[in-house]
Amino acid sequence: MVDMNVNLAAANKIEDPAFAAPVKLSVSDLTIRYGGTPALSGVNLEVRQHEIFGIIGPPNAGKTSFLKTLNRMDTFNTNMSVEGEILFNGLNVQNLKNIYALRSRIGVVFPLPVGLPLTIYENVALSPRLRGIKRKSELDVIVERCLSRAALWDEVKDRLDSLGSLLSGGQQQRLTIARALSQEPDLLMLDEFSIAVDPVTTMRIEDVLKELKHDMTIILVTNLVQQARRLADRTAFFLEGECVEVGVTEDLFTGEVQDQRTRDYVEGKFG
Amino acid sequence: MFAESALNVRNKRVQNLFRILFLMMTVLLIIPVVIILATLIAKGGSIISIDFLFTDPTNGMTAGGIFPALLGTVWIVAVALLASVPLGVAAAIYLNEYAGDNWFTRIIQLAIINLAGVPSIVHALFGVGAFVIFFGFGTSILAASLTLAIMTLPVVIVSTRESLRAVPQAFREACWNMGATRWQTIRRVVLPNAVSGILTGVILEVSRTTGETAPIMFTGAAFFLPFLPQGVFDQTMALSLHLFVVATQVPGVPDNLAFGVALVLIAMVLLMNSISIAFRMYLRGKKKW
Numbered sequence: 001m002v003d004m005n006v007n008l009a010a011a012n013k014i015e016d017p018a019f020a021a022p023v024k025l026s027v028s029d030l031t032i033r034y035g036g037t038p039a040l041s042g043v044n045l046e047v048r049q050h051e052i053f054g055i056i057g058p059p060n061a062g063k064t065s066f067l068k069t070l071n072r073m074d075t076f077n078t079n080m081s082v083e084g085e086i087l088f089n090g091l092n093v094q095n096l097k098n099i100y101a102l103r104s105r106i107g108v109v110f111p112l113p114v115g116l117p118l119t120i121y122e123n124v125a126l127s128p129r130l131r132g133i134k135r136k137s138e139l140d141v142i143v144e145r146c147l148s149r150a151a152l153w154d155e156v157k158d159r160l161d162s163l164g165s166l167l168s169g170g171q172q173q174r175l176t177i178a179r180a181l182s183q184e185p186d187l188l189m190l191d192e193f194s195i196a197v198d199p200v201t202t203m204r205i206e207d208v209l210k211e212l213k214h215d216m217t218i219i220l221v222t223n224l225v226q227q228a229r230r231l232a233d234r235t236a237f238f239l240e241g242e243c244v245e246v247g248v249t250e251d252l253f254t255g256e257v258q259d260q261r262t263r264d265y266v267e268g269k270f271g
Numbered sequence: 272m273f274a275e276s277a278l279n280v281r282n283k284r285v286q287n288l289f290r291i292l293f294l295m296m297t298v299l300l301i302i303p304v305v306i307i308l309a310t311l312i313a314k315g316g317s318i319i320s321i322d323f324l325f326t327d328p329t330n331g332m333t334a335g336g337i338f339p340a341l342l343g344t345v346w347i348v349a350v351a352l353l354a355s356v357p358l359g360v361a362a363a364i365y366l367n368e369y370a371g372d373n374w375f376t377r378i379i380q381l382a383i384i385n386l387a388g389v390p391s392i393v394h395a396l397f398g399v400g401a402f403v404i405f406f407g408f409g410t411s412i413l414a415a416s417l418t419l420a421i422m423t424l425p426v427v428i429v430s431t432r433e434s435l436r437a438v439p440q441a442f443r444e445a446c447w448n449m450g451a452t453r454w455q456t457i458r459r460v461v462l463p464n465a466v467s468g469i470l471t472g473v474i475l476e477v478s479r480t481t482g483e484t485a486p487i488m489f490t491g492a493a494f495f496l497p498f499l500p501q502g503v504f505d506q507t508m509a510l511s512l513h514l515f516v517v518a519t520q521v522p523g524v525p526d527n528l529a530f531g532v533a534l535v536l537i538a539m540v541l542l543m544n545s546i547s548i549a550f551r552m553y554l555r556g557k558k559k560w
């Protein structure tokens with residue numbers, strides 16, 4: 001019992017040789033409230049560079065709210081208040097002057113694909129354009145690279161000028177990923193990306209993520225525990241506004257848990 | 272099993288009754304439009320010609336054409352648009368894209384609704400006080416147009432807001448998440464998708480402005496002017512006022528002349544409405560989401 005706890009503690013700490021990578025994101029005592037009602041409280045965790053960090057949990061656990069505070073989307077909701085400290089690359093995101101720069105370093109993929117009402121090409125070229133890149137040749141390279149990395153290039157290369165919103169759901173979700181990649185993100189956050197995507201495409205995207213992890217850090221919120229098991233190096237379990245535990249993914253699934261509720265959730269006993 | 276019961280029969284009869292009732296109401300509705308148009312065409316159609324449109328009135332407005340009035344209406348409407356569209360669109364963008372829901376925006380909203388309810392004669396008097404006298408524009412195209420602009424501002428704001436609101440919030444959030452500022456989001460995603468709706472609203476507003484009489488009658492439109500306006504500080508004739516004048520103020524105007532003026536006025540309005548409707552249909556076909 002004591003041994004196990006040491007193990008888990010180690011899994012959470014930088015000294016663990018298996019996770020010697022530097023800390024990308026460090027969250028301490030994070031509490032999120034909507035109009036006074038806490039949606040998430042007392043969260044402490046660290047995300048390391050080049051890992052896929054899974055977040056699992058039933059609906060209303062606070063997973064989406066958590067992601068929103070990381071890239072300061074809470075500024076668009078006057079009702080939402082955030083306490084605690086979030087360090088991204090060592091910088092406190094709450095005190096950042098330039099939150100636009102922060103957001104542009106973080107790619108976000110939503111549960112339902114949002115193809116902007118622009119052409120496929122412009123969907124991917126938008127972020128580079130916002131950064132001030134104007135040269136067509138430069139944009140062409142970025143668009144091709146991002147679409148290829150999102151495993152969509154072959155399907156759309158002949159119709160880059162048609163509307164992004166006319167693609168199928170699975171294609172649109174890959175377009176969203178390509179768009180996120182066009183931001184050249186440091187951190188990629190995916191929120192239940194497979195909810196509206198067929199299983200085959202889901203598998204393709206999962207393969208994409210395994211590749212991308214070599215270039216960036218990924219936070220993967222998922223309602224499919226098996227998806228977390230397939231992809232995540234470490235996983236956090238959120239439940240009813242609480243971060244129940246954080247551990248090496250495989251440990252959570254082999255029953256080496258700190259909290260009985262984690263075992264129950266992973267085994268599908270509730271949620 | 273499916274034999275009709277007495278209740279079924281009754282329901283059916285009632286249902287037919289209401290259908291016919293509603294159909295009759297609908298038909299009633301278009302009767303006035305048809306009668307108006309038919310009368311105008313029958314009584315005024317004969318006078319319409321290129322000459323009628325492009326020559327000056329003669330013989331104390333009892334003969335000749337309507338060119339100064341036609342041109343004056345174009346002037347007034349154009350200047351009114353130049354004033355109200357940028358102002359109204361900017362206000363709508365602010366209200367929809369920037370402002371939160373607080374006491375300030377609620378007061379503005381209330382003001383807009385009330386502005387829309389002010390009778391046009393009150394606008395006219397306000398125009399006299401504010402633009403003709405206070406700002407010293409005199410009775411001029413500028414004063415008349417600004418009065419009209421204020422009157423139509425609520426229409427522009429409301430219709431622009433509707434078009435902006437029709438752009439799904441998810442598009443904005445996707446842009447914000449990418450690090451776009453509100454303005455970048457508006458410029459690159461929101462406006463391009465709302466612009467056609469905004470234009471439709473603007474055209475509708477134009478058609479409304481064309482026919483207004485009271486607001487321009489004391490502020491810039493003249494009874495009769497033997498020359499064309501050279502700039503915004505000149506007075507001008509206008510079609511709507513001209514119609515009022517030839518129909519009621521000048522003795523000895525032949526019937527077909529008065530009806531002809533009315534026909535031209537209505538044709539202008541209908542033309543602009545059709546453009547607006549065609550535009551909307553074109554847009555529906557091009558909807559991007």
Ligand SMILES: Nc1ncnc2c1ncn2[C@@H]1O[C@H](COP(=O)(O)OP(=O)(O)OP(=O)(O)O)[C@@H](O)[C@H]1O
Binds near residue numbers: 034
């Ligand atoms: N904009 C909001 N205003 C008020 N309350 C909110 C808002 N967004 C979320 N909440 C509340 O915060 C809590 C956490 O919601 P959140 O969306 O973060 O959960 P989630 O874990 O992402 O759930 P799901 O799996 O359904 O996406 C919920 O109780 C929800 O009702």
Ligand SMILES: [Mg+2]
Binds near residue numbers: 063064065191
């Ligand atoms: Mg969620």
